[in-house]
Amino acid sequence: MAITAVSSLGRNGLSDWLIQRISAVILLAYTVFIVGYLVCHPDVTYAEWKELFSLTCVRIFSLAAVMSLVAHGWVGMWGIATDYLTDRLMGPKGSVLRWLFLLACAAFCFVYLFWGIQILWGN
Amino acid sequence: MSGFYHALSFPGQGLAGESFMAVQDKRPVNLDIGSIRLPITAYVSILHRISGAVSFAGAAVLLWMLYASLASEASFLQLQECLTSFWAKLVLFGVLSALAYHTAAGIKHLIMDMGIGESLAGGVLAARITLVAAAGLIVLAGAWIWL
Numbered sequence: 172m173a174i175t176a177v178s179s180l181g182r183n184g185l186s187d188w189l190i191q192r193i194s195a196v197i198l199l200a201y202t203v204f205i206v207g208y209l210v211c212h213p214d215v216t217y218a219e220w221k222e223l224f225s226l227t228c229v230r231i232f233s234l235a236a237v238m239s240l241v242a243h244g245w246v247g248m249w250g251i252a253t254d255y256l257t258d259r260l261m262g263p264k265g266s267v268l269r270w271l272f273l274l275a276c277a278a279f280c281f282v283y284l285f286w287g288i289q290i291l292w293g294n
Numbered sequence: 295m296s297g298f299y300h301a302l303s304f305p306g307q308g309l310a311g312e313s314f315m316a317v318q319d320k321r322p323v324n325l326d327i328g329s330i331r332l333p334i335t336a337y338v339s340i341l342h343r344i345s346g347a348v349s350f351a352g353a354a355v356l357l358w359m360l361y362a363s364l365a366s367e368a369s370f371l372q373l374q375e376c377l378t379s380f381w382a383k384l385v386l387f388g389v390l391s392a393l394a395y396h397t398a399a400g401i402k403h404l405i406m407d408m409g410i411g412e413s414l415a416g417g418v419l420a421a422r423i424t425l426v427a428a429a430g431l432i433v434l435a436g437a438w439i440w441l
Binding site: 192195196199202210217220221224240244247248250251276279283286287290 | 343346347350351353354357360361363364365367370371393397400401403404407438
């Protein structure tokens, strides 16, 4: 446990647990907002959509959602990696597999965060 | 009883003087998940993990859609055009289904965190409600995409 905790987001289970819940609530609220908007405006035009995402509050909400996605995704994928990609289940290459998997997840997280910011503020 | 005695015995020494590791090796590391019939709560839990991993990868699709919808009017119209194709609809349905299931199971977690439904019967009922709610959300997602 001490070996794997170094790669966890909050460095301990209780912190990860809290991060997972807070990010979950933000992502749920954002999903309801976006799905609700699209259901209420099925024929949304580019101008209306663009205007919606030019609002500061929508941009901040979107940024919070992207940050939550990255944190939530990392804690979740870390849980999967440290449960299944272990020496016990995967043989002596387990730890190597786990670190490669976590590295790939970290790359996804970084791209999501950077790309998200670029989409929201880039143009 | 013997296990209890082992735990109390001097570190490095078993009952008959075997090495500490040999004693440890006889202890079950964990339940052998593959050999037992799993309860509904276990399936709901493992599906939560699988749908979470699919959603994490599927977020790339959703971010790409957000990018295409905002980059320019041309890319916005291109995205609309793209989403009329069968395969695009299928991919989006897959991502939204995973997200819908993960959301339903996640809400179950948040409710149980409040101390509601923590008994064995409560857990089974919550798992059933999760499956029904997720199925309902997935049907709605399908109707949204195809109707």
